[in-house]
Amino acid sequence: MADESQKWVLMVTAQTPTNIAVIKYWGKRDENLILAINDSISVTLDPAHLCTTTTVAVSPAFNQDRMWLNGKEISLSGGRYQNCLREIRARANDVEDEKKGIKITKKDWENLHVHVASYNNFPTAAGLASSAAGFACLVYSLAKLMNVQEDNGMLSAIARQGSGSACRSLYGGFVKWVMGKEENGSDSIAVPLVDEKHWDELVIIIAVVCSRQKETSSTSGMRETVETSALIEHRAKEVVPKRIIQMEEAIQKRDFATFTHLTCADSNQFHAVCLDTSPPIFYMNDTSHRIISCVEKWNRSEGTPQVAYTFDAGPNAVLIARNRTSAALLLQRLLFHFPPNSETDLNSYVIGDKSLMEDIGIQDIKGIEALPPPPEIKDKVLAQKYKGEISYFICTRPGRGPVLISDDSQALLHPDTGLPK
Amino acid sequence: MADESQKWVLMVTAQTPTNIAVIKYWGKRDENLILAINDSISVTLDPAHLCTTTTVAVSPAFNQDRMWLNGKEISLSGGRYQNCLREIRARANDVEDEKKGIKITKKDWENLHVHVASYNNFPTAAGLASSAAGFACLVYSLAKLMNVQEDNGMLSAIARQGSGSACRSLYGGFVKWVMGKEENGSDSIAVPLVDEKHWDELVIIIAVVCSRQKETSSTSGMRETVETSALIEHRAKEVVPKRIIQMEEAIQKRDFATFTHLTCADSNQFHAVCLDTSPPIFYMNDTSHRIISCVEKWNRSEGTPQVAYTFDAGPNAVLIARNRTSAALLLQRLLFHFPPNSETDLNSYVIGDKSLMEDIGIQDIKGIEALPPPPEIKDKVLAQKYKGEISYFICTRPGRGPVLISDDSQALLHPDTGLPK
The missing domain is CATH 3.30.230.10 (Ribosomal Protein S5; domain 2)
Known part of the structure; x- marks a missing residue:
């Protein structure tokens, strides 16, 4: 020594x-x-x-x-x-x-x-x-x-x-x-x-949702689910093994439609077994639901999926866009429905890879206010705005592992x- | 003729x-x-x-x-x-x-x-x-x-x-x-x-929740669940048959603890399979979640359940109290967390069997404002009020069948x- x-x-x-x-x-x-x-x-x-x-x-x-x-x-x-x-x-x-x-x-x-x-x-x-x-x-x-x-x-x-x-x-x-x-x-x-180079077209936008709720920790949450949910065993033994095989194949083939279907379904099923827990666990809130509705509506109107969503043990949305074009269109939709509070600086509202903001040509809050409703929204009632429900967005992508x-x-x-x- | x-x-x-x-x-x-x-x-x-x-x-x-x-x-x-x-x-x-x-x-x-x-x-x-x-x-x-x-x-x-x-x-x-x-x-x-005379102690309070969402009809909702949920078959074939037997026994015995456990778990599981549907169906909203949290917290603090909750294809809560005393304590909690908007007339805010309001001695909005936080709430953050989230409450009870x-x-x-x- x-x-x-x-x-x-x-x-x-x-x-x-x-x-x-x-x-x-x-x-x-x-x-x-x-x-x-x-x-x-x-x-x-x-x-x-x-x-x-x-x-x-x-x-x-x-x-x-x-x-x-x-x-x-x-x-x-x-x-x-x-x-x-x-x-x-x-x-x-x-x-x-x-x-x-x-x-x-x-x-x-x-x-x-x-x-x-x-x-x-x-x-x-x-x-x-x-x-x-x-x-x-x-x-x-x-x-x-x-x-x-x-x-x-x-x-x-x-x-x-x-x-x-x-x-x-x-x-x-x-x-x-x-x-x-x-x-x-x-x-x-x-x-x-x-x-990370295998599917480098993917672009990821994270919507960090404002929340007043105190959330159940994932450690105690999953313990309670295993102890009380009548559905978790069926999920773990019957549903997930098949999805793992399908997901591996979708990733190998860069099959975005299958990837989206599996990602969204599995996120929703995870939250379903949380809800099936006694007492029930709610991680998603109304804002999370609105983001899902916005994505589902857009994907349906396009015929082929543009964006997958997934939510962990909290209300934040992780949105995976098929490519940069889709990501720009997604960000427009998100900013339309969820404009920042008036006191928020746009520079701290969309963080991470800020080049997406340049793609959509938005420089200030006025640019957000001027966004038209997404074309898939026919009913004006659905073109609602939820100012201040999102803390900020992070634009990112798949990345590398640990480095020294x-x-x-x-x-x-x-x-x-x-x-x- | x-x-x-x-x-x-x-x-x-x-x-x-x-x-x-x-x-x-x-x-x-x-x-x-x-x-x-x-x-x-x-x-x-x-x-x-x-x-x-x-x-x-x-x-x-x-x-x-x-x-x-x-x-x-x-x-x-x-x-x-x-x-x-x-x-x-x-x-x-x-x-x-x-x-x-x-x-x-x-x-x-x-x-x-x-x-x-x-x-x-x-x-x-x-x-x-x-x-x-x-x-x-x-x-x-x-x-x-x-x-x-x-x-x-x-x-x-x-x-x-x-x-x-x-x-x-x-x-x-x-x-x-x-x-x-x-x-x-x-x-x-x-x-x-x-x-209806078998268990005539039960008192039911319905919280009609304000909602801006357009809900999926139950007809199309259940069709989509059957077509797309990976959990619904397990629920229908494995979970519900056991619950039916247990519920019949609980009703026969007037076993409120078992009744509550089954009622809440089955409501939550119904909403879980809705969430497991593609695209997911959300019937409960943040207000529904808050009502559940309030009831769960109270039931836990009492040791024996005081109230069961159940939600149908919408955000409204149907709350079944074990007796009139519990119902009065429940109504106090609900009015504490969900006071009416200032322009609401109290007479149209709690409808149905109004005698419960007399039991708790509340005559006007000031009486609601003066309600103390429920004793089970230790953390002040959880003693939040959500003014205007409920349209009105209906106080009722189990009742008779059709009559001419x-x-x-x-x-x-x-x-x-x-x-x-």
Whole structure:
């Protein structure tokens, strides 16, 4: 081991994307190991717009494991963090940094403590799967720091023990979480289906919905569904397995019509089993319903689907457009029905890839007010506007998996102290 | 046949209740005969507060079948009306009115036309099962006019062909619609379980919810569910049959806890399969969700359930309280969360059995404003008020089945002309 008197700090910084399931994970067969009752499939979102950046550091000067999330220290004592730390430490190997003169042996890791700083480039509480990106990034960066040799599949099984959906954030493009059969969860891992270049026409718009409701956490929500819903077992055993096969094929073939049909149906069925829970769980609200109606009406009028929708454990809509043209037409519809509050700055109302706003030629609030009703709306009553129901839109696309960030200036911990910058 | 030159009019007036299902009917196995894919159970509502009154008249002077609903003439050409008229006519018998000197033979009915006037003592469009009471009353009054000898069970099979749930309005108390096995629907009839005196402690409050949405008709909604939902078959074949047995037992035993559990779970599951339909059907809105949350929270805090909720094909809540004390406490909670708009007259905000308002000692809007938050609400955020989200409340109870009205002054058609008064 390196000389303890030498107060060195060794750091690694990584960036990990978030993901959104198109065939949903809802229900565990093992609460501690986080093993699902069905396979799920997700699309990884471009980390440029939604990702977690995590710096992990080790130093003989640290006397306990510590973590800061978005600048605020949080406890690492929870079982989920402990499971991830233990599993990664158990796989640590010798690490040598010749330049800094640091040498850590496999055995040293048992006694060394780590500091973790994590930062989401999107609001943590907005219900955008921040825990998926967060645990994936924690596991990925720790694995790099500790020279863990296992592949991303094995790492996904560790990230899974932090947050089920985190396992799918270890890869870019479309990813399947195979539920596995083993009791110890060793075969419950993420598998990449296609990378982000395979279907790069897709454009994703996320509508972050204003909500006053306090939502049921997905952990307790899915537990209650498994315990009380009379439909969840049928869904997990009979419905999802067929959809997984169909969805894999649709993704391979870039068959957007089938993809849309399956994505929308599975989102709706997930919310249906939530409603079938006792007491019932409502994640979607009237705004979510209005977005669905708008998309369904447009898809029907076009004959071929233009946009798929999916909703996670909250009211936010994730809308997947078949291409850039469809995405522009979608954004026009969304802005027509959901104009911003008058005090909202347009620059913070549509964020992420702002080039879509240029495509539709909208520069200011007046441009939104001047939008005509979508042509598929014949009945004036349906051309209603719901000002202020959306907080903001994020324009993004399918993206890559985790990456290491070698630029030290982007580290979240100070290279000398190992404390947040 | 009576002398045609004599311009007599023979009339019958009847009153038929509406009903609300506690185990839901959703899905047909025969669209024309209206045969359900599962049994259902309902409670008949007190006709004093929700009923249809129908006068049917026959006269040799009528040259076609005609009908007026709430004073406005409507067409009888639809298949559902035609089915009911045909089936009743086929069972007509000799009728003699010695006082008026009228004699109609069984055969005469084939050539005689009828006039029908129907009136709902509640808003037709409010989604309160007006078609159930309406078709039940049409069939019941025509059967009396034409001296049909079949019992109410047989009449229920005819009313069923007008509107499925209408068959359950042929009896008071709790009623089961047996789906039957026969292809011609002859065994798909309503069966009385217990009369309205069996469980006369129950008090029912209906919250009529304001809604701007145009709702999917239940006819097309259930067709789409049967065609597209991956869960409806499992519900109809595996879940409902067990619930029917449990519900019958709960009703027999007046076991309110089991009754509540089954009623709420089945309402939620009905809405779950609607959501599982493609495109999804939303009948409940945010206000409906808030009512459910309020009831669930209260029931949980009390340990034993105080109120069951059920929602039909619309956002209105039907709340069944275990007794008058619970109903009063429920009404306080509802008025706390959903105060009327300032321009609303309290007298038209809580209608039906107004004695509940006396029980809780509220005389004016100030009394509502002074209501304290329900004690089970610890978090102030949850003590929110949603002014104006409810149009009005109807206080009622389980009620009796159809009755003849012998008081001619209550007839809706003029005794001389057979035209609406």
